[in-house]
Amino acid sequence: MTETETETETTKLRLNVPWFESPFFERELERSNLDDHAKEQVAFFAEHGYLILRPEIPEFERLADEITTALAAEHATVNRVQDAWRYVPAVRELATRPEILTVLENLYGRRPVPFQTLNFARGTQQRTHSDLVHFNSLPQRFMAGVWFALEDVGPQNGALHYYPGSHRLAVYEPHDLGLRGSSVRSRNTDYRQYEDFLVRLIDDLGLAKETVRMRRGEAMIWSANLLHGGERIEDPDSTRRSQVTHCYFEGCRYYTPLYSDPPLGDYDWTRRRHHHRSGAAPRLQRRARPPAGEGQGPVRGRGPAEGERDRAAAVPAGQAEAHQPLRASARYRARTLRAMAIASFAPMARYTAASSAALRPE
Numbered sequence: 446m447t448e449t450e451t452e453t454e455t456t457k458l459r460l461n462v463p464w465f466e467s468p469f470f471e472r473e474l475e476r477s478n479l480d481d482h483a484k485e486q487v488a489f490f491a492e493h494g495y496l497i498l499r500p501e502i503p504e505f506e507r508l509a510d511e512i513t514t515a516l517a518a519e520h521a522t523v524n525r526v527q528d529a530w531r532y533v534p535a536v537r538e539l540a541t542r543p544e545i546l547t548v549l550e551n552l553y554g555r556r557p558v559p560f561q562t563l564n565f566a567r568g569t570q571q572r573t574h575s576d577l578v579h580f581n582s583l584p585q586r587f588m589a590g591v592w593f594a595l596e597d598v599g600p601q602n603g604a605l606h607y608y609p610g611s612h613r614l615a616v617y618e619p620h621d622l623g624l625r626g627s628s629v630r631s632r633n634t635d636y637r638q639y640e641d642f643l644v645r646l647i648d649d650l651g652l653a654k655e656t657v658r659m660r661r662g663e664a665m666i667w668s669a670n671l672l673h674g675g676e677r678i679e680d681p682d683s684t685r686r687s688q689v690t691h692c693y694f695e696g697c698r699y700y701t702p703l704y705s706d707p708p709l710g711d712y713d714w715t716r717r718r719h720h721h722r723s724g725a726a727p728r729l730q731r732r733a734r735p736p737a738g739e740g741q742g743p744v745r746g747r748g749p750a751e752g753e754r755d756r757a758a759a760v761p762a763g764q765a766e767a768h769q770p771l772r773a774s775a776r777y778r779a780r781t782l783r784a785m786a787i788a789s790f791a792p793m794a795r796y797t798a799a800s801s802a803a804l805r806p807e
């Protein structure tokens with residue numbers, strides 16, 4: 446077989462998984478038209494399952510301060526505020542910054558669909574988990590978390606921990622553990638069984654845990670299946686303001702594995718389709734490219750090499766098509782996106798377009 450024929454075969458065999466999880470990934474990465482910096486980021490993410498970066502967001506200080514002020518009253522009583530993007534413009538803006546969406550699109554080869562934010566005032570001390578038990582997609586694994594430090598984070602206030610490379614493990618859902626997600630009465634008990642299972646798995650496989658110190662303004666992107674959690678808080682009086690944005694990717698269906706039994710055909714599909722049903726779905730939205738000089742900041746620590754790059758060229762035109770796993774017609778794509786992604790998550794897309802210019806009408 447000639448080289449061209451082999452390439453054609455590889456293209457035909459493009460799998461319905463994020464491209465960094467494909468057995469053809471190295472070849473596809475080589476052939477992609479991403480710039481060198483983006484290639485290094487994707488290669489690092491493929492191997493380790495996360496990236497730590499300092500996005501160059503000129504308004505970051507203002508956004509972080511506005512978020513802290515806007516949520517002060519709620520945070521006086523609860524640590525975890527979900528979906529503040531609906532009523533705090535700064536949360537929405539940070540969740541949809543083009544500097545982050547561009548990286549996500551490079552990593553997954555599809556446009557990201559941010560759908561949920563969580564704002565914490567203090568460390569969470571969450572036990573180790575994979576986000577795929579909470580949010581999964583068909584095709585699988587098209588989900589990522591973006592975690593922003595709104596203040597310096599270290600052992601004193603509950604650092605993040607994670608197991609590099611664990612994103613490559615199998616996806617474990619309740620039915621894999623003999624639990625019945627779709628009929629479970631005591632979610633907490635069953636969720637504890639899932640967490641206990643992961644402790645045993647990590648121990649058995651000898652996975653090595655890492656914790657990370659982060660500076661205000663730095664972000665960590667993790668692949669959905671990366672095992673991660675929150676470390677113990679050493680100083681009980683400390684704050685640890687942070688914002689997590691959970692993102693799906695275009696062209697998928699989304700479900701909650703914790704409440705589903707896929708082998709029985711029983712899926713708890715993500716709802717919020719009322720905008721679509723009522724005919725009020727907005728037009729298809731598309732994110733803008735970052736303005737020149739406002740792209741991705743250098744990756745710290747074990748990430749790709751540091752240094753200045755041509756940020757503006759982060760996503761060359763046509764790149765999404767170049768390694769998009771679903772090779773569908775434009776009509777199919779438009780219909781799928783409208784029906785699944787945008788309709789399901791219409792509010793975020795609409796507010797985003799108005800507030801941060803991260804997305805713009807097609």
Ligand SMILES: O=C(O)CCC(=O)C(=O)O
Pocket residue numbers: 563565568569570571576590603604605673674675676687689
């Ligand atoms: O913020 C933390 O401590 C952990 C966050 C986390 O595990 C998550 O959002 O999935």
